[in-house]
Amino acid sequence: MAADPRKPGITALSLAGLLAFWSLLAIAGGDADLLPPPWRVAPLIYAEAASGELARHLVATLRRVAMAYVIAMSLGMAIGMLMGLSRRANQWLDPWLIVFLNLPALVTIVLAYLWIGLNETAAVMAVALNKIPTVIVTIREGARALDPRLDDMARVFRLTRLEKLRHVVLPQLAPFIASAGRSGIALIWKIVLVVEFLGRSDGIGFQIHLYFQLFDVGMVLAYAISFIIVMLLIEGLILQPWETRASRWRRA
Amino acid sequence: MITVDVCEKRFGDTCVLRDLSFELGAGETLAITGPSGVGKTTLLRIVAGLDLDFEGRVHRPERLAMVFQEPTLLPWRTARDNLRLAAHVDADAVDRALAEVGLKGKENHFPAQLSLGQQRRLALARAFAAQPELLLMDEPFVSLDVPIVEEMLQLTERLLVAYGVATIFVTHSPMEAARLATRTLRLDAPHTASGAGPSPSAS
Numbered sequence: 465m466a467a468d469p470r471k472p473g474i475t476a477l478s479l480a481g482l483l484a485f486w487s488l489l490a491i492a493g494g495d496a497d498l499l500p501p502p503w504r505v506a507p508l509i510y511a512e513a514a515s516g517e518l519a520r521h522l523v524a525t526l527r528r529v530a531m532a533y534v535i536a537m538s539l540g541m542a543i544g545m546l547m548g549l550s551r552r553a554n555q556w557l558d559p560w561l562i563v564f565l566n567l568p569a570l571v572t573i574v575l576a577y578l579w580i581g582l583n584e585t586a587a588v589m590a591v592a593l594n595k596i597p598t599v600i601v602t603i604r605e606g607a608r609a610l611d612p613r614l615d616d617m618a619r620v621f622r623l624t625r626l627e628k629l630r631h632v633v634l635p636q637l638a639p640f641i642a643s644a645g646r647s648g649i650a651l652i653w654k655i656v657l658v659v660e661f662l663g664r665s666d667g668i669g670f671q672i673h674l675y676f677q678l679f680d681v682g683m684v685l686a687y688a689i690s691f692i693i694v695m696l697l698i699e700g701l702i703l704q705p706w707e708t709r710a711s712r713w714r715r716a
Numbered sequence: 717m718i719t720v721d722v723c724e725k726r727f728g729d730t731c732v733l734r735d736l737s738f739e740l741g742a743g744e745t746l747a748i749t750g751p752s753g754v755g756k757t758t759l760l761r762i763v764a765g766l767d768l769d770f771e772g773r774v775h776r777p778e779r780l781a782m783v784f785q786e787p788t789l790l791p792w793r794t795a796r797d798n799l800r801l802a803a804h805v806d807a808d809a810v811d812r813a814l815a816e817v818g819l820k821g822k823e824n825h826f827p828a829q830l831s832l833g834q835q836r837r838l839a840l841a842r843a844f845a846a847q848p849e850l851l852l853m854d855e856p857f858v859s860l861d862v863p864i865v866e867e868m869l870q871l872t873e874r875l876l877v878a879y880g881v882a883t884i885f886v887t888h889s890p891m892e893a894a895r896l897a898t899r900t901l902r903l904d905a906p907h908t909a910s911g912a913g914p915s916p917s918a919s
Contacts, residue, residue, distance in 0.1 A: 613784065613786065613788050614788060614790065616761075616764075616766050616782075616784070616788070617782070617784065617788045617802065619765070619766060620764055620765075620766065620780050620781065620782040620852075621780075621781065621782075621802040621803070621804075621842075621846060622779075622780075622804075623801070623802070627801065631790060631793060631797075631801050632790065635790070635792040635793075713791060713792040713793075713826045713828075
């Protein structure tokens with residue numbers, strides 16, 4: 465699981481290269497309405513941030529991301545562990561899992577809006593439903609790989625359920641949880657934008673929808689880039705340090 | 717008092733253990749010997765309550781401890797936490813138990829940072845620190861170098877005397893059985909257990 469040691473210098477240079485590439489394309493295209501260069505988009509981000517609009521929509525989106533994430537991870541982990549540990553549960557639930565894994569995100573979203581209504585519950589539910597099956601698959605893999613010898617040890621020494629979960633089971637599942645959590649964030653924030661695009665009146669996805677209809681490429685890019693930056697910060701400041709801590713014993 | 721009464725234990729169509737019973741009191745040490753595949757570990761797992769799929773009865777005390785064939789430590793917890801979590805004792809008792817098996821100064825090491833001999837000593841310390849009423853050991857010295865086996869044997873002898881706990885241990889080695897056990901139970905062919913029954917041969 466351990467990623468390559470990050471070289472901050474290379475990362476910075478590589479990102480600078482991306483900006484340069486974008487600038488070149490913008491200059492070569494010569495149409496600032498179709499592809500505005502970075503120096504035209506940056507002031508737009510600044511203006512939206514200063515007016516408070518950016519923060520309002522960002523918070524709305526992040527709230528949905530967080531709720532869908534918590535629901536998807538907890539349900540996915542519970543069902544995944546059940547299916548990994550019980551053959552019978554797996555035999556019964558596996559066909560459902562396959563159906564839900566292959567359900568296109570758009571179908572879940574549209575059906576959730578049609579059945580539940582154009583509201584927050586439907587939006588969060590639709591996103592969570594898209595993520596739960598992939599969490600289940602990953603955690604099930606982990607639960608199948610649990611070491612039976614440690615299980616014996618826990619039984620002989622009379623560890624309580626909670627002690628066993630905390631000290632025996634979860635550390636073994638940690639790499640799988642981290643992997644599900646990481647791909648989870650990446651998938652969820654993309655689907656949240658679609659959900660907002662289709663049926664909410666705030667959030668980054670709604671703003672992108674609005675400026676799409678106005679054909680304002682600059683504003684679409686401004687919102688998209690702001691959101692990407694925030695998500696990368698969350699990944700770097702929360703998810704990666706947690707993963708490093710959880711796998712400390714491997715490098716000892 | 718521990719009583720074990722196994723009428724029959726099968727794996728599918730194969731009968732592994734039949735008509736085997738013995739009793740064990742505090743301070744006694746029973747060695748179970750016999751060739752590979754004869755069901756020694758199976759018997760130990762039945763006594764431990766890890767294998768419930770057999771005909772017969774086992775009366776065992778509430779507090780058990782076991783030394784497994786492999787050290788079976790939690791790789792993600794330090795030596796101190798490994799001992800504390802399984803034995804359910806406080807920090808002082810943990811440090812004392814570690815010192816008792818010569819692991820002083822290794823409290824914050826993860827199992828992977830210990831040698832196999834040290835890991836086995838940690839497993840031994842964990843079992844005794846749990847203050848069990850019945851101690852089970854499954855080939856606790858297997859795959860160790862000869863001088864380390866001798867060191868472990870002396871350590872185990874000392875601990876067995878100090879704690880006086882009823883102990884059942886599985887071994888291939890008649891020498892280990894003679895050194896540690898007050899009685900020996902020899903399992904022979906897969907279908908009949910000679911020396912089994914109510915009076916295992918004493919040694």
